[in-house]
Amino acid sequence: MREDPDRRPDTGAGGLLIRGGIVVTMDKERRVFRRGAILIKGDTIEAVGQLDEMEARYRDAARFDATNRLVHPGFIDTHVHLSEHIVRSLIPDDAPDWMSGWLMPIYAHLSPEDEYTSSMLAFIEMAKTGTTTFCEAGTCINPEAAMEALHKAGLRGILGRWTWDLPPGPEKMRQTTEQALKSNEDLMAMIGKLSNDKIMAWPLILGMGTASEELMREAKALADRSGVGMGMMHASSIPSLETRETIQSLRQFEKLGLLGRNLKLTHMVYMDDADIDLLKEHDVKISHCPTAAMKHCKGLTRYGKFPEMVEKGVCVSLGADSANGSDHINMLRIMNLVATLYKDVHMKASVLPAETVLEMATIRGAEALLMEKQIGSIETGKKADLVLFDLDHPEWRPLLNIPGSLVYSVSETSVATVFVGGNIVLHNGRMSNVDEDEVYRSADQLSLRLLERANLHLPSRWPLV
Numbered sequence: 001m002r003e004d005p006d007r008r009p010d011t012g013a014g015g016l017l018i019r020g021g022i023v024v025t026m027d028k029e030r031r032v033f034r035r036g037a038i039l040i041k042g043d044t045i046e047a048v049g050q051l052d053e054m055e056a057r058y059r060d061a062a063r064f065d066a067t068n069r070l071v072h073p074g075f076i077d078t079h080v081h082l083s084e085h086i087v088r089s090l091i092p093d094d095a096p097d098w099m100s101g102w103l104m105p106i107y108a109h110l111s112p113e114d115e116y117t118s119s120m121l122a123f124i125e126m127a128k129t130g131t132t133t134f135c136e137a138g139t140c141i142n143p144e145a146a147m148e149a150l151h152k153a154g155l156r157g158i159l160g161r162w163t164w165d166l167p168p169g170p171e172k173m174r175q176t177t178e179q180a181l182k183s184n185e186d187l188m189a190m191i192g193k194l195s196n197d198k199i200m201a202w203p204l205i206l207g208m209g210t211a212s213e214e215l216m217r218e219a220k221a222l223a224d225r226s227g228v229g230m231g232m233m234h235a236s237s238i239p240s241l242e243t244r245e246t247i248q249s250l251r252q253f254e255k256l257g258l259l260g261r262n263l264k265l266t267h268m269v270y271m272d273d274a275d276i277d278l279l280k281e282h283d284v285k286i287s288h289c290p291t292a293a294m295k296h297c298k299g300l301t302r303y304g305k306f307p308e309m310v311e312k313g314v315c316v317s318l319g320a321d322s323a324n325g326s327d328h329i330n331m332l333r334i335m336n337l338v339a340t341l342y343k344d345v346h347m348k349a350s351v352l353p354a355e356t357v358l359e360m361a362t363i364r365g366a367e368a369l370l371m372e373k374q375i376g377s378i379e380t381g382k383k384a385d386l387v388l389f390d391l392d393h394p395e396w397r398p399l400l401n402i403p404g405s406l407v408y409s410v411s412e413t414s415v416a417t418v419f420v421g422g423n424i425v426l427h428n429g430r431m432s433n434v435d436e437d438e439v440y441r442s443a444d445q446l447s448l449r450l451l452e453r454a455n456l457h458l459p460s461r462w463p464l465v
Contacts, residue, residue, distance in 0.1 A: 016062050045378060
């Protein structure tokens with residue numbers, strides 16, 4: 001593994017002063033320091049301010065030179081499937097049975113080694129594109145493997161077990177209501193005993209049609225007792241506009257007592273104004289996955305009301321979804337899509353401006369994961385989760401409008417260094433504690449073995465010669 005001897009300076013008692021960069025705080029005033037500095041002690045931001053003042057005040061701190069860097073809060077992905085990265089982009093565009101014919105066989109034959117490598121591949125991509133925190137979608141078959149990869153990669157994440165009790169499904173995933181609940185309780189208890197507070201667990205339910213009312217109620221009760229959130233993977237995501245079944249699902253959630261500030265719903269494409277009011281009333285959190293919605297033909301441009309949700313004060317965050325949905329975990333690409341798509345839909349350039357979209361990828365993501373006091377902005381007392389962009393790239397020049405550049409022009413090419421909890425997980429574009437090349441080799445080899453076990457064949461319309 002390539003090791004960079006400068007990746008983790010010896011900070012000592014004085015902490016570490018990241019000095020000289022443009023600091024985009026995303027604090028309540030949305031301050032941007034043209035020449036700023038951030039003092040980190042342990043895993044926490046101790047102070048942030050103007051460079052000259054911080055240099056004079058913290059003379060004993062070790063220095064990390066951020067000259068010609070833009071320092072930004074780490075992005076937060078509120079809905080991602082770790083398990084699918086091992087078969088990224090496998091499913092043909094015209095597959096009519098992409099779930100039952102492709103994904104279910106994959107999940108049924110996924111080994112712990114597969115899940116470790118798949119998760120690690122996802123974490124590498126997250127770090128290299130500026131994401132420091134994520135929430136799994138609840139499709140981990142072997143969460144211990146994902147947990148091991150997360151510990152090694154050093155990111156911050158919420159994990160959850162495969163949780164359903166209605167469809168018969170493959171034998172490996174078949175569960176009773178009691179088994180589904182116990183598996184979540186066991187995972188939460190196991191993670192609760194770790195000394196690593198960057199690894200968390202929620203009860204994560206696959207969604208309508210896969211979970212009984214009892215399972216949904218009991219999972220919400222578990223979340224309430226444990227002081228954590230509950231995620232619903234699919235809600236109001238599949239069109240049934242004649243019967244309005246998907247819209248009525250929100251009413252069903254209300255009757256079951258599920259709606260509340262610790263409920264995170266994903267997709268939510270088919271909403272009306274009354275539904276949006278209901279979300280706002282109960283402070284329900286939304287994870288919007290635009291690239292996956294468009295690839296899966298959910299009718300986003302015709303039916304999606306995400307600007308309206310934002311306008312009414314609903315917490316809307318962003319998610320990449322899966323490696324057979326978005327086919328990537330790149331928040332910069334997702335932000336660009338969200339900021340441009342709805343302008344065209346509404347034929348109004350002021351819809352979802354760059355500043356709002358940056359909020360969706362940071363502070364709104366933190367709110368969605370109930371972590372607004374810990375992450376999402378560069379403020380005293382919050383965790384030191386930072387992304388340093390190298391400004392010596394053409395996409396940054398001229399730097400006249402920072403939010404505009406970040407959302408419309410910047411790519412992952414300029415992500416240079418990533419801190420999570422004060423630790424450097426990516427430096428000079430390379431992972432600090434992960435052998436990237438080995439992960440890539442393993443992904444290639446394991447994916448082919450997995451397809452063979454699942455009796456699936458590579459779908460190529462072009463001859464491989």
